[in-house]
Amino acid sequence: MTQRQGFKANEFVVYPAHGVGQILAIEEQEIAGAKLELFVINFIKDKMTLRVPTAKVANVGMRKLSEPALVKKALETLKGRARVKRTMWSRRAQEYEAKINSGDIVAIAEVVRDLYRSESQPEQSYSERQLYEAALDRLSREIAVVQHSTETEAVKEIEAQLAKSPRRTNAKAEAAEGEADADNEGDIDDTDGGTTVADEAA
Missing domain, CATH: 1.20.58.1290 (CarD-like, C-terminal domain)
Structure with missing residues (x-):
């Protein structure tokens, strides 16, 4: 998977609660018997990686970089x-x-x-x-x-x-x-x- 919800792997994005991060991958995990697509986002400066369900990006306010x-x-x-x-x-x-x-x-x-x-x-x-x-x-x-x-x-x-x-x-x-x-x-x-x-x- 290389693109979901208009976001693609390796793209820099802004996650409101943490600032600028980079999508490392879009992966699929099985949780409680259901398959879930996740954005794997790395925040290098904070040394943190988040996994965000692709369907939830609008709810959390994740956006592309500003023009x-x-x-x-x-x-x-x-x-x-x-x-x-x-x-x-x-x-x-x-x-x-x-x-x-x-x-x-x-x-x-x-x-x-x-x-x-x-x-x-x-x-x-x-x-x-x-x-x-x-x-x-x-x-x-x-x-x-x-x-x-x-x-x-x-x-x-x-x-x-x-x-x-x-x-x-x-x-x-x-x-x-x-x-x-x-x-x-x-x-x-x-x-x-x-x-x-x-x-x-x-």
């Missing part, structure tokens, strides 16, 4: 002004995490843009940095594969775009807000039934 035009849009997004909501950090963290795991390259670029800090701005908290690095990793890996470049080159391109973004004029106010959020670290915000991500001071 160059969409990559360009994601890079343009990085140059925009950061949009930080005036809500508790735990709520924002949930939203950022949802965007990172959405598999949407533009949404991931928005997270990178919103959590980026230039040298002249206050440092990120530990949890902000964790989310920023996760988003940067997802974004750079896909850009690298699409543009046939290295991840290091992709990161440099991303950082060059971020450097063009307008500096936040209210950086000090946001830093003060971040400290206030840290004081509410023990608060539980389960309005959406999601898991609260507590802020940790760097």
Whole structure:
């Protein structure tokens, strides 16, 4: 078997929860007496292999790599002004995490843009940095594969775009807000039934 659901062996794909992976093979297994077709997907950087039923790819949101035009849009997004909501950090963290795991390259670029800090701005908290690095990793890996470049080159391109973004004029106010959020670290915000991500001071 070389192709199923529009995906073929050796093709790079994006699996929302893990980022860019490569289909090593399409194999058939017998489970509980029923034959099941599976995509065998390797995530080299994570040293992980997933077996995904071919019939489930739409449900899990697996997609082909972004077209160059969409990559360009994601890079343009990085140059925009950061949009930080005036809500508790735990709520924002949930939203950022949802965007990172959405598999949407533009949404991931928005997270990178919103959590980026230039040298002249206050440092990120530990949890902000964790989310920023996760988003940067997802974004750079896909850009690298699409543009046939290295991840290091992709990161440099991303950082060059971020450097063009307008500096936040209210950086000090946001830093003060971040400290206030840290004081509410023990608060539980389960309005959406999601898991609260507590802020940790760097």
